[in-house]
Amino acid sequence: MTEKRIRLRKREPLSDTQMLMFISIGIFCAMYIGAMLTLGGGFLKPQQIFDLLNDNAALIIISCALTIVMIGGGINISVGGVIGLTVMACALFLNGNSIENSALSIVLTLLLALGIGLGFGLLQGFLVAHLEIQPFIVTLAGMFLARGLTTILSVNPVKVTHEGFLELVKTKLTIPWLGYTAQNGNLIPAKIEIGALVALAVVILMFLQLRYTKLGRSIYAVGGNRQSALMLGINVRSTVFWSYVISGVLSGLAGFVFLMHKPAGNASVAIRSEMDAIAASIIGGTLLTGGVGNVIGTFFGAMILSTIQKIIALSPLNASWWQEMANGAMLSFFILLQSVVLMRKNRARAKKRKEIKEKEKKKDES
Amino acid sequence: MEDGIVLTMRGISISFPGVKALNNVDFTLRRGEIHALMGENGAGKSTLIKVLTGVYEKDAGSICIEGRDGEANIHSPQQAQNLGISTVYQEITLCPNLTVAENMFIGRTKDRIVRWREYEKRTTEILDNLGIPARASQELSHCSLAVQQMVAIARAVDMKCKVLILDEPTSSLDDKEVAMLFKLMRELKERGVGIIFVTHFLEQVYEVSDRITVLRGGELVGEYLVSELPQVQLVAKMMGKSLDDLAELERIGQKSAAGEETVYEAKDLSSAECRPFDFRIRRGEVNGFTGLLGSGRSESVRAIFGADQVTGGRVTIKGKPVRITKPHDAIRSGIGYLPENRRRDGIIADLSVRDNIILALQVIKGMNHPISRAEAEAFADEYIEALQIKTASKDTPIRSLSGGNQQKVILARWLLTHPQYLILDEPTRGIDVGTKLEIQKLVLKLAEEGMSVTFISSEIEEMLRTCSRLIVMRDRKIVGELTGDELTQAQVMKTIAGGEARDENE
Numbered sequence: 102m103t104e105k106r107i108r109l110r111k112r113e114p115l116s117d118t119q120m121l122m123f124i125s126i127g128i129f130c131a132m133y134i135g136a137m138l139t140l141g142g143g144f145l146k147p148q149q150i151f152d153l154l155n156d157n158a159a160l161i162i163i164s165c166a167l168t169i170v171m172i173g174g175g176i177n178i179s180v181g182g183v184i185g186l187t188v189m190a191c192a193l194f195l196n197g198n199s200i201e202n203s204a205l206s207i208v209l210t211l212l213l214a215l216g217i218g219l220g221f222g223l224l225q226g227f228l229v230a231h232l233e234i235q236p237f238i239v240t241l242a243g244m245f246l247a248r249g250l251t252t253i254l255s256v257n258p259v260k261v262t263h264e265g266f267l268e269l270v271k272t273k274l275t276i277p278w279l280g281y282t283a284q285n286g287n288l289i290p291a292k293i294e295i296g297a298l299v300a301l302a303v304v305i306l307m308f309l310q311l312r313y314t315k316l317g318r319s320i321y322a323v324g325g326n327r328q329s330a331l332m333l334g335i336n337v338r339s340t341v342f343w344s345y346v347i348s349g350v351l352s353g354l355a356g357f358v359f360l361m362h363k364p365a366g367n368a369s370v371a372i373r374s375e376m377d378a379i380a381a382s383i384i385g386g387t388l389l390t391g392g393v394g395n396v397i398g399t400f401f402g403a404m405i406l407s408t409i410q411k412i413i414a415l416s417p418l419n420a421s422w423w424q425e426m427a428n429g430a431m432l433s434f435f436i437l438l439q440s441v442v443l444m445r446k447n448r449a450r451a452k453k454r455k456e457i458k459e460k461e462k463k464k465d466e467s
Numbered sequence: 468m469e470d471g472i473v474l475t476m477r478g479i480s481i482s483f484p485g486v487k488a489l490n491n492v493d494f495t496l497r498r499g500e501i502h503a504l505m506g507e508n509g510a511g512k513s514t515l516i517k518v519l520t521g522v523y524e525k526d527a528g529s530i531c532i533e534g535r536d537g538e539a540n541i542h543s544p545q546q547a548q549n550l551g552i553s554t555v556y557q558e559i560t561l562c563p564n565l566t567v568a569e570n571m572f573i574g575r576t577k578d579r580i581v582r583w584r585e586y587e588k589r590t591t592e593i594l595d596n597l598g599i600p601a602r603a604s605q606e607l608s609h610c611s612l613a614v615q616q617m618v619a620i621a622r623a624v625d626m627k628c629k630v631l632i633l634d635e636p637t638s639s640l641d642d643k644e645v646a647m648l649f650k651l652m653r654e655l656k657e658r659g660v661g662i663i664f665v666t667h668f669l670e671q672v673y674e675v676s677d678r679i680t681v682l683r684g685g686e687l688v689g690e691y692l693v694s695e696l697p698q699v700q701l702v703a704k705m706m707g708k709s710l711d712d713l714a715e716l717e718r719i720g721q722k723s724a725a726g727e728e729t730v731y732e733a734k735d736l737s738s739a740e741c742r743p744f745d746f747r748i749r750r751g752e753v754n755g756f757t758g759l760l761g762s763g764r765s766e767s768v769r770a771i772f773g774a775d776q777v778t779g780g781r782v783t784i785k786g787k788p789v790r791i792t793k794p795h796d797a798i799r800s801g802i803g804y805l806p807e808n809r810r811r812d813g814i815i816a817d818l819s820v821r822d823n824i825i826l827a828l829q830v831i832k833g834m835n836h837p838i839s840r841a842e843a844e845a846f847a848d849e850y851i852e853a854l855q856i857k858t859a860s861k862d863t864p865i866r867s868l869s870g871g872n873q874q875k876v877i878l879a880r881w882l883l884t885h886p887q888y889l890i891l892d893e894p895t896r897g898i899d900v901g902t903k904l905e906i907q908k909l910v911l912k913l914a915e916e917g918m919s920v921t922f923i924s925s926e927i928e929e930m931l932r933t934c935s936r937l938i939v940m941r942d943r944k945i946v947g948e949l950t951g952d953e954l955t956q957a958q959v960m961k962t963i964a965g966g967e968a969r970d971e972n973e
Contacts (some may be wrong), residue, residue: 116606117564203715313581318565325564332560333622334545334574392564 113143121386121439122398129401133409142244147279147291149411157360157407160186160374161300161400164381164426165307168399171382172311173344174324175229175236180352180378182247184371187214187356189251189276192277192366203265210266214357215350221247222349230342240246249333252368261364266302274298296358302365303351307396310347314350341434380428382407384435405431469944471497472533472951473629473661474552479518479528486859488514488522492687494680496630497662498533501652503664503672503693506682507705507871509901515682516632520547520554533629544877548575553623557635559615561622563608567594567601571622593621597651613644618650624655631655632663637671638897649675667897669698681705702900727907728785730919731771731802738770742943746771748888748919753910755922755934758963763943764923765807768890771921772797772804774812784887798830803881807892807923809870813877816866820858820876821847823865827880850879855905871898878906888919895924907933927959939963 115123137144143152163180170177191210198208228239261267273292280290287357311317319340322330349411359371384401387394409431413424440462474496481489489511496502506512516860517523519530521541529538532550541547544554554560561570561689568583568590590603599617601610607618616636633652652662652675664676666819672679672693679690679696681704688704696704728750737743741763748754756764769775773791777918784800797804806812825843832838832901838846847861854875858868865873874894881889891910895903910920912935924930930937931954939947939962947962 112604113566113602113604114609313583315576315579315581318569318573318581322562322565322569325562326560329560329562330574332544332556333556333562333570334548336545391560 103415106275114177115416117388117393117443118386118395118398120442121134121388121393121403122395123400124438125385125405125435125440126400126461129405129408132405132412133455136359136408136415140412141204144415145373146280146281151291151293151297152196153404153407153411154300155292155294155362156296157403158296158300158362159371159404160349160377160381160407162303162355162358164375164378164385164403165303165396166348166355167378167386168382168385168394168396169307169311169320169351169369169374170236170285170344170348171379171387171389172324172394173320173341174327175341175344176379177225177236177240177243177249177345177352178375178379179346180348180355181371181375182211182244182315183218183349183352184253184356184374185368186247186354187217188360188370189254189259189366189368190217191357191360192259192261192364193254193449195261195266196259202262206263207269209265214353214360216353218350218356219346219394220349221352222346225349226342226345227255229345230340231325236345241375242334248368251366251370255366256368258368259366261360266360267364270361293363296361299354299358304355304396307351311395316343321392324393326392353431361399369416377406377428378403379434384432386439388439469793474519474533475519475531476515476532477529479515479530480526481514481518481523482526484859485869487685489518489525489685492682492685494687495690496663497678498661499656499659500655501662501664501675501678503666503676503679505666505672505679505683505701505705506688507901509759510705510899512682513634514556514685516634516663516665517716519553520544520628520632548626548628550628551629552632553626553628553630554632554634555616555619555623555636557638559619561607561615561619563606563615565607567605567607567610567618568603570618571603571625575626576909581660585879593625594618596656597621599626599651611644613640613647617648620651620655624658624660628660630661630663632665633737634665635667635711635897636664637666637769645671667899669701672701673698697736705900730785732783733771734781735776736770736782738766738775739778740775741766741770744945744954746938747804747923747947750887750919751914752936753914753934754936754938755924755930756938756940757923757927757930757959758940762940764940765892766943767940767945768804768892768921768923772802772890774804795830797798798884799825801884801887803827803886803889805874805877805881805891805894807896809873809877809897814865814873817864819860819862820851820856820865820868823876824850824879824883827884831884834851846883848963850883854879854882854895861960871902874898874906882913884895884937886918890914890921890923892923893925894922895926895929903929927956931956931959 105449133144143149164181191214194204194210194213198206198209200209209365225239225243228234229236273294275290275292277288277290280288283289311320319330319335322333322335323337323340327337381396381402382399383389383402384405385394385398385400387399409427410424413419413427414465476492476494479489479492492511494515504512504515515525517526519541521543524542530541532552539550543548562573567575568586571590571593572586587603594601594603597617599614599621601614601618607615610618610846620631622837636648652664656662664672665969666672676693677750678690678692680690681701683705694719704721710712730745730750732747734745735743736746744767746767755872756767758764766775770777773793773796777792782791789796789799789800794804815826821843824847825838829838844861850856851858851861854873856879857872867874868876878894894906895938906927910922913962914920922930923934934954937949937954937959938945939949939959948956949962
């Protein structure tokens with residue numbers, strides 16, 4: 102009995118999800134430390150990390166939105182479009198409404214953002230889950246719809262003039278002890294924007310949601326094997342439906358966060374950001390085939406992408422094409438690394454199984 | 468309802484476009500019995516199971532379950548589960564990316580929040596209780612197939628199921644694992660679970676079952692006590708014909724002799740999956756690779772066909788050296804290969820029967836010489852007729868055919884290319900007795916016409932009947948070659964077991 106208890110307590114081998122997540126965390130750390138050593142400068146200050154978070158809060162949120170549907174075996178490429186639409190709609194609403202209470206006006210704007218996301222989520226979820234249309238097509242259509250609506254709302258850029266909101270944009274959490282002393286002797290504290298905090302909260306909430314709730318586990322099950330999930334008594338349709346709803350709402354939220362970072366609407370806001378989000382998910386260890394991945398990995402995936410961006414901006418190669426190529430190379434490298442690691446792991450597993458079998462055989466013979 | 472009966476199905480009928488799949492079938496299951504459901508492919512076993520589990524809607528008939536008044540309404544697998552009907556399918560229907568404990572509990576707890584610790588504790592209890600060698604926190608994909616299946620059964624049992632359906636549970640297990648499964652089945656029987664056992668293995672039916680229900684062509688043949696139905700009669704009832712066919716085959720098998728010319732020869736052939744081996748086959752010869760599951764017999768023929776990455780060796784065909792590194796090379800050299808895993812490597816599920824048949828020939832002709840529609844139609848007609856493939860039409864997608872008929876289509880695909888050397892890996896797995904005989908006969912006929920055939924089967928009797936030379940493998944190595952008088956079951960067993968094996972009382 103004691104032996105059994107020890108056996109139970111023994112750590113299980115890493116699951117694919119954990120393995121891929123650790124790889125991406127490892128690469129992020131290696132890259133960041135490498136940047137600290139070679140580029141120095143900003144990378145030596147803690148503010149650099151916060152800047153990465155501040156600048157990419159919306160990307161982190163939509164990456165989570167993508168991870169959720171990808172674990173369920175789907176895809177959602179409308180996230181960028183929804184950000185664009187939300188930003189434009191919120192900017193117009195903030196400027197145009199005549200509500201005197203500025204807090205109420207901001208809350209209503211937030212609700213508008215979430216509502217737009219929810220609308221897209223519900224519609225896409227319904228089409229994918231209940232009418233069983235290919236998620237790629239559904240969300241591609243969603244993307245076009247969102248971009249089209251954005252242009253209908255306003256062809257021209259819209260700057261937010263609402264004072265309460267601009268106040269909110271300027272609000273930053275300061276952490277003096279992580280700051281640094283500037284050349285003129287002033288202490289400049291580290292600053293985090295509200296959006297970055299929201300993004301971190303989303304990552305944590307989505308992690309818990311995926312790990313500990315019935316819906317979260319059902320999403321993994323559906324992504325792992327849809328037919329099995331059905332046979333196990335999981336309501337596959339509703340699981341898929343809700344994964345798109347969550348994804349949609351997160352996209353709306355990401356739009357609001359984007360507006361808090363750059364308070365202006367524009368027809369080309371967050372254009373192609375869905376591709377970055379897909380890349381972040383994959384680099385973070387989410388498999389396109391579904392069933393494997395988690396948002397912690399995705400978070401680091403997004404951080405890796407934004408670190409590359411920073412590194413290239415600071416290096417002599419500062420040009421957008423270099424960055425694109427670096428992203429592409431990174432993505433390919435990751436996919437390659439993932440498949441190598443998984444292959445080696447499976448091979449090791451098969452070898453171990455064989456050894457156990459041989460041991461048993463020997464036992465039988467003696 | 469009569470005492471001790473947990474399930475009655477009365478007058479079940481269902482039709483699909485063009486086919487009456489079940490016609491007025493009755494089925495009764497008692498508490499604590501293992502009830503085998505037997506029949507050839509297409510006899511309606513799977514259909515009956517699917518009606519019972521709510522996958523198909525029946526056209527007529529009634530289902531009654533113990534403890535419920537009146538007819539049970541079953542429209543989905545979930546409803547069936549709620550009524551205490553659980554199914555463990557041939558393909559594992561658990562999620563490989565979740566842990567054992569999660570697979571036990573997902574989809575049936577009301578908890579909105581997952582309580583990992585409790586699930587793992589309860590799972591450990593259940594696994595210990597049933598003697599299943601798995602850990603609760605293990606990812607399911609880390610377990611062997613047999614254990615995965617047992618986890619599926621444990622799940623069903625823990626859901627207080629009254630009716631447990633095991634659909635071909637043993638087809639991918641080796642002997643030891645089968646024994647483990649049977650132990651578990653008997654254990655459950657003691658606890659009063661009614662088990663419906665669907666299988667193709669006759670011996671297994673006689674080993675564990677109490678009662679047998681036989682279906683044929685969608686109709687009920689009858690329900691028998693195992694002790695009152697000899698094996699021979701069971702086969703006769705399943706096939707609806709006498710057993711003379713078997714005897715006839717035995718005679719043909721023995722007289723089939725090979726020519727002198729060597730058709731295919733390999734020296735030190737090795738692949739990523741198998742060790743170097745030598746092999747040759749003569750014109751008109753039927754030989755076989757035998758050995759336990761995993762001994763490397765399939766891997767060897769895959770190397771011959773270039774289906775795995777070939778790592779070395781010299782190959783000659785009719786004396787001429789050739790390089791075969793991918794299936795395309797093999798096909799163009801006149802080798803055909805019917806793969807072990809029909810669903811994965813054989814059929815293209817959504818293509819029609821006709822398109823599946825012409826596939827290999829098209830490869831030989833190359834992309835620039837498309838086979839015309841008229842030709843394709845003619846080929847399809849010819850082989851559907853010749854092999855008696857049961858299909859609604861030649862435009863029917865192959866996936867809607869029964870397993871045996873799909874196998875015939877793949878066979879037709881290769882026959883159409885007139886290969887000089889045909890490799891059949893488990894052509895008779897999972898198909899019914901009648902079709903098995905047809906395929907064996909066909910193999911012998913082809914050999915007589917001069918084709919060389921390698922035939923692999925898990926059923927040794929079948930190989931003894933058809934092959935004139937048997938290559939025995941153990942641990943991925945060829946350990947013996949048997950011909951002529953050595954072709955007896957005892958000798959094969961001895962060779963497989965190896966020199967150091969204990970002498971059994973023979």
